[in-house]
Amino acid sequence: MRRLVRPKPVLFMLVLIALVSAGVVAQHFRLFERAWFNLQALRQPVGEASIGLADYRVVLEAQVIEGLDSDVSALTFDPVRKSLFTVTNKNPELIELSLDGKILRRIALVGFGDAEAVEFISEGIYVISDEREQRLIKVRVDDDTQFLDAADAEQMTLGLHVGSNKGFEGLAYDSVGKRLFVAKERDPMLIYEIHGFPHFKPEKTYSVHVVNNPKRDAGLFVRDLSSLQYDERSGHLLALSDESFLVLELDIDGRPLSSLSLLNGRHGLKKRVPQAEGIAMDDDGTLYLTSEPNLFYVFKKP
Template sequence: MYLRRAIIFGVVIFAVLFYIKEDIRYLYRLYERYNDKPSALNLRAYVADIEGKEVKGVKDNLSGLTWSDKHRLLFAVVNKPPEVVWLTSDGERAGSLPIPEITDPEAVEWMGDNLFRVGSEKDGSAWLVNIDILKGNYQLLSNIPLEGYTRPGNNGLEGLAWDKENQVLFAAKEKKPVIISRVDVQREESSVSTLPASVTSSVRDVSGLHYHSPTASLLVLSDESNKVLEINSEGLVTDRLYLNAGWAGLAEDIPQAEGLALDDEANLYIVSEPNLFYRFTKKQNGRTRLYRPEMSLE
């Protein structure tokens, strides 16, 4: 009799927790944000106006993301086969270029002019590459090896971000453990330091980075934790953008966020595997959603 009551009680508790889990998550996230002090970027104000749009011409493994002021385009990478893909701000594929010499590219960052850093998860290196999209060719110039980024396999280099003013490259190791490195490329031999583990203690992995120069903030994307963190120059989290249904105007969870970027008008972009594109803009009265999963653009 006692065992039966215990089982029934356990089932009831489980059922109650199952039905209120979203309420629990909502309350926890309010608690997370309680001491946050948003910068001028105001990350929490972003709302999706393009959601889950399939990038035609890309079947799978879309990863990494960066905005080029010169080209007025977004750049991403695909790892099988290795290639760089460029997209419009509406998520349309505008072109691509095979890069077979870089194995397993997972991150890309525009450095200025035709220069990009492409991150190889296989060899744990950030390659400096000259990419000419008009001529359809590229040239490998140099690379920065990142110690410890190749172990264990498939948990390595996942994000790059460039602080142009201070000539600092940020790199992120996905997990086991999560590492964010700061590479001072001004020195003859690049100086590498590691941000404190406390910076990423609230996320289970890192799948993308972006440096926002106007606020000197580092944006950290986490696929497994479904969020973007804004981290200030002191290593403190100042704001968060959640990537689940019901947050930031999303109708559905972002399935596997693998790259993020901001353009020069502060629009925020995220790509997700297999080939999905998202755009977020600041909240505005009368804002019209341009695309969501149930819409058809055809």
């Protein structure tokens, strides 16, 4: 009669270690929260107020931005010029792009440090962020602008979480509420709301208020924040994460409503977006994405 062979304790330990490791990895990448959100999204239809990211499909994929060797970082739509602006950080430049990803002009940036984000504020007015020094720099651009010097510009430094090399990675602006959203990449991952900067009447006294929402930020099931986009029509915020390959739509209370995956096979993508760094939305709701080093994407609703 054969004796039953009992599993060795070593096997139990290996299985246990594997399970614990899988759980740690899943928690690290917020996979449990993401799976729960996807399940809820399947059970509950998206409301009419939602942007509805799940419906978007790629119409221009991984187009190389010709003539650009440096890493693109961030993206913003200029509704006046009907064009896009991005910044490069290795060789600092402010670059204007057409809506099909062609370079229209290049503006040298002097003294901007690690330029990481740019945001349209009003006609001819933009804010550029310096990630490492946590500076926000207001600049004026017209048809004759050939270079911008930070020393000549109005700027402010927040000085939050000094010493971290994961600084201000994304900007978005609410022109009605006069709020500038600033995304801190991670460690910790935060979204600040700045009231009072930039200001438009320098001859008058003004004050700057910085507000954050820990409850909203804790509910973001992404690994990092690369870029932001504020939608004036819905009042919702889009948050882009390159490490999670995801765009999240947040309602006015900061609750996730819909998502757009940047993995291959999703939303018509043949390949995953390698390192998404910038997102912008135009007046028609078309989404534009940039990915390092120099790739350009367009997503539209059918």
